[in-house]
Amino acid sequence: MTGEVGRSSIRSDGAAKTTGKAIFGTDVILPGMLHARLLRSTVPAGRIISLDLSKVVEFPGVHGVLTAADTPNQRSGLVLMDAPLFASEFVRFEGEPIAAVVADTRAIANQALALASLEIEEIHSVGSVEEAIAPNAPLVHPDWESFATPPGLEWPRSGNIVAETSSDPEGVDEAFAGATTVVEDQFETGRQYQAYMEPRMAVAEFDGQRFTIHVAHQFPYNVRDRVAAAIGVNPSEIRVVGHHIGGGFGAKLDTGLEPYAALLARRFGRPVRLANDRSEDLLTCQCRDNAVIKIRTAIGKNGELLARDVDVLMDSGASATDIPFLTSIPMHVFGSLYRIGPVRIRTRAVYTNTAPTGAFRGVNGTHLYFALERHMDHIANRLNIDRLEYRRSNLQPDGCKLPTGQVLNDAGILSEAFDAVEQLAPWNGLGQGPNRGVGIAACMWLTNPMPGSATLKLNSDGTLGVLTAATENGSGAIATGVRQIAAEEFGLPAEKVIVTMPDTDAAAFDAGSQGSRTTHIVGRAIREAAIEVRAQILDTAADMLEAAPEDLELANEMVSVSGSPSKQVSLAEVAATAQANSGPISGTGSYTTPMPPINPTCASGLLFPAFPTPTYHVHVAEVEIDPATGIVRVLRYLVAQEVGKAINPQAVRGQIQGGVAQGLGYALWETLQIDAGRYSQRTLEAYGLPLATDTPEVEIALLEHPDPAGPYGAKGVAEPPIIPVAAAIGNAVEHAIGKSVNTIPITAEHVLEALSNS
Amino acid sequence: MRTKLTVNTRDVSVEAPPTETLLTTLRDRLQLTGTKEACVEGECGACTVLLDGRPVDSCIYATAAAAGLSVTTVEGLCGLDGSLSPLQQSFVDHFAIQCGFCTPGLLMTLNALLEANPDPDREEIENAIAGNLCRCTGYTQIVEAVEAINQESLS
Structure with missing residues (x-):
C-alpha cells in the first residue's frame, strides 16, 4: 500500500486550474x-x-x-x-x-x-410568506390543482401552500400544561445567493x-x-x-x-x-429559502425538555423546485442533539411572486439549526444555567430516537465533539472583556444516500481509469478523494489514476455533487468495482507467475508471490497480458445507501424520510462588537467535525474553512432584501460576499469514527461546515451585547438597533 | 478601431469597437479564456490581468486604452516548457484552489503584490486580495500558499 488514503495528495486539476487551461462551461466555444x-x-x-x-x-x-x-x-x-x-x-x-x-x-x-x-x-404580488398564507391572499398559481406530480409521489398542498409536512405526536399539549417554564422564540432568516463565481x-x-x-x-x-x-x-x-x-x-x-x-x-x-450575466444570475438563482420559524419548548422543574412545538414557514418562490423534499428536514432537526419529549412540527412551504428558491449547501439546515441552537441559548439563559453546561447535560446518547423513529446508534459522538472544541480553546476563556462574546452551536447532518457508480479499467501502461458521471464541484471529491480511494485499492500513487469528466453517454447514472455524497458514494462504488478488477488482475498474474491467485500480493504497482518477493510482475505487464490474452481488465461497481428504518406514520408529507450516515459537529465563535458602528468582527472560530475518515486532510480542511466562510457571510453580511417581490440588492457588490479581510482562519479538530459502509470509513464532509455557523455567531453576538438578534443576516444595523432598544 | 498591444510578450493588433473591454478582446478575439468573466462590474477580480505589471479589472478596462501597453494574462505565467511558476506551484501544493474560477485573477493580483513586495505578511496578503472574491476556499489556504513562497525564498 502506498497509503494514498489519509494523505494530502495534490488535486488532479491543480495545473489546469492555475495555468488558465482548464475549460469551464463558460469557455466552451463550438464552430x-x-x-x-x-x-x-x-x-x-x-x-x-x-x-x-x-x-x-x-x-x-x-x-x-x-x-x-x-x-x-x-x-x-x-x-x-x-x-x-x-x-x-x-x-x-x-x-x-x-x-x-x-x-x-x-x-x-x-x-x-x-x-x-x-x-x-x-x-398585486405576493411578496412574503406571511402574505402568502393570509386569508383571501391572491393565489400565485390559481391553477395549482392541475400541476402533476411524479407517479406515486403525493403530498399535502393547497393554494399557495406548495408543500406541508406535519407531525402531531401525543402528549405535547399535556406537557406544556404541566411545564414549569415555557420558552418561546420567533426567528426570521433571509435568502442566501450561492454566488458561485461562474454564472x-x-x-x-x-x-x-x-x-x-x-x-x-x-x-x-x-x-x-x-x-x-x-x-x-x-x-x-x-x-x-x-x-x-x-x-x-x-x-x-x-x-x-x-x-x-x-x-x-x-x-x-x-x-x-x-x-447569464451576473445581475440576471443573481435575480433568478434558486437561492437558499428565507423562512420564519416559531419554536416553543416546555421545560420541567429540573430543566428537562418536556416537549416542543415548531412552526416553519419556508418561501418557495414562484415554483416548487426541490422544496417539497425540504419541508421534511425539520423532522430530522428539532428533536435531534438534546433529549426531549414529543415534538409537534408543522412545516409549510409557500408560493410567492419571487424567484424560486432551492438547494444551497446545507439547505434549510442553516436556519433550522439557527432556530434550534439560538432557542437552546434562550432556554439556558432563562434557567440561569451556563449555555455549554446546559447543552452537555442534555445530550442525546447512542441509540436515541428522532421524531421520525430513526435510531441514531452513534449520537454519542456529539459529546466527543464538545470535548474537542474545549481542547482547542476552553469555553471559559473565550468571549471575555468588553463588547466580546462567545457562542456555541451543534448540528447533526446526513450524507446524501443517492446512487452512483464507477467503472474501473486497468490500462496497459499500468494506469487506472475511473469512469463516472460524478462531478468535481471544487470540493476535491473527484480531484482528490475518489482518485485516492481508487489508487489505494491497487497500491498505485494517485497520479496514476485518471478520472473522466462526466458524460451521460458514457458513464452510468450518478446523483451529482450534492449532500456531501460524492466521496462516500462513488468511493464505495469504486471499492465494489475493485473486487472484480482485483480478481482479474490476480487471475492473470497467477498464470504469469505460475502461482495460485490466493498466494499473490498487490502492492506498489506490482503483483508478487507471498514469501517470494523476487517472483513478481508489474501491473502494466498484467494489464498488457490480459488485454492480449483474455481481454482488457475492467469492472463496474454501484452503490446507494440503504435508508434507515423510520415510523412511516410519524408525519404526513414526509418525502425525505431519514438522515442516513449521520455526522455530528460543534462550532464555537468568538466575536467582538464595535458599539459605535454595530460591526461584528469574528476573532476566533473553532470547529469539531466528525468525518468518518479524512481521505485527504487538506481537502477536508478546505471544505471546513470554505464552508465556515460561507456561513459567516450568511450570518453577518450577505443580504437579499425583498421589497414587494423585488430584490433590493442586485449586484455582487451590494450583496456583500465575505472578503479575505473578513474571514478568520478556522481552528479545526477532526473526529474519525469510520463508517463501516463508507470507503475506508469516509462519511460526508462538505455540507456540515456551513450549517451551525449562523447559530454560533448569533449566540456570540447576543452574549456580547446582552440583546437578542433573531434575524439572519445579523447586520451592523440590526446590532445597532438591538443596542438602542433598552 | 485598431489597437496594437502586447499580450504575453506577443505583439497583437485587434480591430474592435472603441467600447470593447479588454476582457472581451482577450476571451472572444484572442481566445485566451484563462481570464474569467464573473461580474462585469469590477467587483470580483476574476478578470484581473496585468497591464505593464499593474493589476486591472479587464472587464471594465477598454482595449483602446491599452494601446501600446503590455498585457500579461494567466496564460503568460508558465515557463516556456509549460512548467508552473513558484506561485502557481504553491497554489497547487497548498490547496489554494477549489473550483478554480477565481484562481487566474488571484494569481495575477498576487504576482503584482510579490513584484512590489517580495515578502508580504499575512495582513498585506489579505489586503492585496480583498478585491478578489473566492466563494470556495474562505481564503486561508490562498494566504498560506503565498506565505509558503516567502518561506522558501528566505530559506
Whole structure:
C-alpha cells in the first residue's frame, strides 16, 4: 500500500486550474456557435398585455426568437410540474423568461433585445410568506390543482401552500400544561445567493437526431432528464457533457438555461450558447429559502425538555423546485442533539411572486439549526444555567430516537465533539472583556444516500481509469478523494489514476455533487468495482507467475508471490497480458445507501424520510462588537467535525474553512432584501460576499469514527461546515451585547438597533 | 478601431469597437479564456490581468486604452516548457484552489503584490486580495500558499 488514503495528495486539476487551461462551461466555444439572451419579466407579478418582437427579429445579425407560442405548452419541475419554460399570459417573478433571441454575438443579442416591445400590466404580488398564507391572499398559481406530480409521489398542498409536512405526536399539549417554564422564540432568516463565481450557462447542439449539451453542472443526469421533460423528448436523445464547474453550492443541481439552449439549437440549426450575466444570475438563482420559524419548548422543574412545538414557514418562490423534499428536514432537526419529549412540527412551504428558491449547501439546515441552537441559548439563559453546561447535560446518547423513529446508534459522538472544541480553546476563556462574546452551536447532518457508480479499467501502461458521471464541484471529491480511494485499492500513487469528466453517454447514472455524497458514494462504488478488477488482475498474474491467485500480493504497482518477493510482475505487464490474452481488465461497481428504518406514520408529507450516515459537529465563535458602528468582527472560530475518515486532510480542511466562510457571510453580511417581490440588492457588490479581510482562519479538530459502509470509513464532509455557523455567531453576538438578534443576516444595523432598544 | 498591444510578450493588433473591454478582446478575439468573466462590474477580480505589471479589472478596462501597453494574462505565467511558476506551484501544493474560477485573477493580483513586495505578511496578503472574491476556499489556504513562497525564498 502506498497509503494514498489519509494523505494530502495534490488535486488532479491543480495545473489546469492555475495555468488558465482548464475549460469551464463558460469557455466552451463550438464552430458556428450562436449566442442567445433571454427577455425576462421586469415585474414580480403581472399580465402580459402585448409582446412585439418584430424589431428584434429584423435587427442585423439576429437569427430569430422563441416564445411560449413556439414551445411545448407544458409545465415541468423537479418534483412538481409547475414551471413553464416561457411565461405566456402571466408572469410570476421578476426575471421569469418571456422570450429568447439568438444572434451572431452576445452584443448583437443584447442590442436586439433592447428593441423588444413588451407591455405588462402589473398585478398585486405576493411578496412574503406571511402574505402568502393570509386569508383571501391572491393565489400565485390559481391553477395549482392541475400541476402533476411524479407517479406515486403525493403530498399535502393547497393554494399557495406548495408543500406541508406535519407531525402531531401525543402528549405535547399535556406537557406544556404541566411545564414549569415555557420558552418561546420567533426567528426570521433571509435568502442566501450561492454566488458561485461562474454564472450559469449552457451550450447546446443538435445533430438532426440527438442533442449534446455542454454544461458546468453538479448533476449532469438531472440535466438530461429535466431537459427531456421540459422540451418533450426522450432522455436518451440528450447527451450531457460536463466541463469544469466554477462553483455551484447547490444552485447547479436543477436545470436553468439548458432547455432554452437545446430548443434554440434545434430551431436555428447551429450550436447555441446561453449564459447569464451576473445581475440576471443573481435575480433568478434558486437561492437558499428565507423562512420564519416559531419554536416553543416546555421545560420541567429540573430543566428537562418536556416537549416542543415548531412552526416553519419556508418561501418557495414562484415554483416548487426541490422544496417539497425540504419541508421534511425539520423532522430530522428539532428533536435531534438534546433529549426531549414529543415534538409537534408543522412545516409549510409557500408560493410567492419571487424567484424560486432551492438547494444551497446545507439547505434549510442553516436556519433550522439557527432556530434550534439560538432557542437552546434562550432556554439556558432563562434557567440561569451556563449555555455549554446546559447543552452537555442534555445530550442525546447512542441509540436515541428522532421524531421520525430513526435510531441514531452513534449520537454519542456529539459529546466527543464538545470535548474537542474545549481542547482547542476552553469555553471559559473565550468571549471575555468588553463588547466580546462567545457562542456555541451543534448540528447533526446526513450524507446524501443517492446512487452512483464507477467503472474501473486497468490500462496497459499500468494506469487506472475511473469512469463516472460524478462531478468535481471544487470540493476535491473527484480531484482528490475518489482518485485516492481508487489508487489505494491497487497500491498505485494517485497520479496514476485518471478520472473522466462526466458524460451521460458514457458513464452510468450518478446523483451529482450534492449532500456531501460524492466521496462516500462513488468511493464505495469504486471499492465494489475493485473486487472484480482485483480478481482479474490476480487471475492473470497467477498464470504469469505460475502461482495460485490466493498466494499473490498487490502492492506498489506490482503483483508478487507471498514469501517470494523476487517472483513478481508489474501491473502494466498484467494489464498488457490480459488485454492480449483474455481481454482488457475492467469492472463496474454501484452503490446507494440503504435508508434507515423510520415510523412511516410519524408525519404526513414526509418525502425525505431519514438522515442516513449521520455526522455530528460543534462550532464555537468568538466575536467582538464595535458599539459605535454595530460591526461584528469574528476573532476566533473553532470547529469539531466528525468525518468518518479524512481521505485527504487538506481537502477536508478546505471544505471546513470554505464552508465556515460561507456561513459567516450568511450570518453577518450577505443580504437579499425583498421589497414587494423585488430584490433590493442586485449586484455582487451590494450583496456583500465575505472578503479575505473578513474571514478568520478556522481552528479545526477532526473526529474519525469510520463508517463501516463508507470507503475506508469516509462519511460526508462538505455540507456540515456551513450549517451551525449562523447559530454560533448569533449566540456570540447576543452574549456580547446582552440583546437578542433573531434575524439572519445579523447586520451592523440590526446590532445597532438591538443596542438602542433598552 | 485598431489597437496594437502586447499580450504575453506577443505583439497583437485587434480591430474592435472603441467600447470593447479588454476582457472581451482577450476571451472572444484572442481566445485566451484563462481570464474569467464573473461580474462585469469590477467587483470580483476574476478578470484581473496585468497591464505593464499593474493589476486591472479587464472587464471594465477598454482595449483602446491599452494601446501600446503590455498585457500579461494567466496564460503568460508558465515557463516556456509549460512548467508552473513558484506561485502557481504553491497554489497547487497548498490547496489554494477549489473550483478554480477565481484562481487566474488571484494569481495575477498576487504576482503584482510579490513584484512590489517580495515578502508580504499575512495582513498585506489579505489586503492585496480583498478585491478578489473566492466563494470556495474562505481564503486561508490562498494566504498560506503565498506565505509558503516567502518561506522558501528566505530559506
